[in-house]
Amino acid sequence: MTNETMADADQTARKGWMSLLAKAPAAELKRLWADAGQEAKFQWLRAPEVGGVMVRGRAGGTGAAFNLGEMTVTRCSLRLESGAVGHAMVQGRDRDKAEVAAVIDALMQGEASEVLRATVLVPLEAGMVETAGKRAAKAAQTKVDFFTMVRGED
Amino acid sequence: MYVAVKGGERAIDNAHDWLAEERRGPEDVAELGVAQIKTQLSLAVNRVMAEGSLFDPDLAALAIKQSRGDLIEAIFLIRAYRTTLPRFGYSAPVETGAMACDRRISATFKDVPGGQVLGPTFDYTHRLLDFALEAEGLDRAAEVEPEVHPVMPRVSQFLNKEGLIQDEPRPEVDETPGDLTREPLELPAARPLRLQALTRGDEGFVLSMAYSTQRGYAKNHPFVGELRIGTVPVEMEIPELGFAIEIGEVVLTECETVNQFTGSKTEPAQFTRGYGLVFGQTERKAISMALVDRALRWKELGEDDKGAPAQDEEFVLYHADNIQATGFLEHIKLPHYVDFQSELELVRKLRREADMRQQMREAAE
Secondary structure (H helix, E strand, O other), rough: OOOOHHHHHHHHHHHHHHHHHHHHHHHHHHHHHHHHHHOOOOOEEEEEEEEEEEEEEEHHHHHOOEEEEEEEEEEEEEEOOOOOOEEEEEEEEOOHHHHHHHHHHHHHHOOOOOHHHHHHHHHEEEEEEEHHHHHHHHOOOEEEEOOOOOOOOO | OOOOOOOOOOHHHHHHHHHHHHHHHOOOOOOOOOHHHHOHHHHHHHHHHHHHEEOOOHHHHHHHHHHOOHHHHHHHHHHHHHHOOOOEEEEEOOOOOHHHEEEEEOOOOOOOOOEEOOOOOOOOOOOOOHHHHHHOOOOOOOOOOOOOOOOOOOHHHHHHHHHOEOOOOOOOOOOOOOOOOOOOOOOOHHHHHHHHHHHHHHHHHHHHHHHHOOOOOOOOOEEEEEEEEEEEEEEEEEOOOOEEEEEEEEEEEEEEEEEEOOOOOOOOEEEEEEEEEEEEOOOOHHHHHHHHHHOOOOOOOOOOOOOHHHOHHHHHHHHHHHHHHHHHHHHHOOHHHHHHHHHHHHHHHHHHHHHHHHHHHHOOO
């Protein structure tokens, strides 16, 4: 692998876990993180801050962009003693969730990544996939086949 | 004009204390929790998020509790809260074509790839009160085996392949759309700005405007080409990282209407479209938005100005916002003593003058 494709792969992986952490249910993330028993001392680069992001849509689903409305998010940045920097931008107004997400983001860049993936990220994603999957199954149960009735001659 | 008044502090404090007491209601009834509102009155929560223009179900539920179920008051609380939030940025436009759909129906094609999925709908219910809901402890639904959401291509895409519907081409570079939360509305408004005003507009107002087009005021003969409700991820570029991540996900209702066609000597006949996209499960609003969007597009589609209210963007856009409307409407109940005093003086003066003229006429006769 060339350096460039390695960097691309790293970026894709990081995008993956940051996205997962952002969407994760806060309680479940905190529970898995506590159970993982990882210690991480850090300094704040930016303490958790609650804010809004304007969500955009497209006219007709594919056309010109427009502003749909805002959503709440919490962001923070920190540096571990190892020097690794972690960022978080997570949905909602939970500062603790943002802190856990940023610590995990920093740790995932180091030696703890395999353990963290197995103890936090994989079970977290599995839970979210199952929740979504159950909705998909419920939806599938409401699938209908309409058929058009032939009208009588008179 | 409202003129500041002084005094009344004790009465105001007492009024607010009583408000809190009335909100709580009798203490022999269990207090309503925010989580209960969020999960069991979720369509009210959806409306507050849509018109409050802030996707946060917990906050919307809290606002509903605080407002005693007055949804416009709840929307007001959310709008006031959101002004305190620093704006971290703008998301990439959401990809509704990749929505994980709870519901997806088409009134124009019965066989659509991905199928017609009813979802948790009030459609086809009998609208009879269900007294069983008064009793507690309904049976839990059976467990289901998780599945994967099927791919559900846009219905308009099929018509588009044949060139039978007006296209919505994806811009190569997105123009920055106007933002009503940043600049006041100016007319004429581009379609992106109109869509923003409609999606946060009052459901009742947008519904009535849409209904007026169906009844003949700027009729454009809509079909619901597609209605879908589900979850989409929200992606945003993070400057510190130099790449985009998903920062969360939102539930949306999207409606695309297929409307009466236009054509000319040079262009073949083609269907046109209206578009609605609203936070949460809010399909009445999304369908209404699509109808009003379509009516407001009369100019670009080369239609006649029929003088219909729904074609008048100044009328529609300046009156769709229930917080602006309620603010202006409700301010007239606040003390206007000075204003009224001057009008009272004026009426008394006019009457005195009329009396004098009358007396002079009588004296002359």
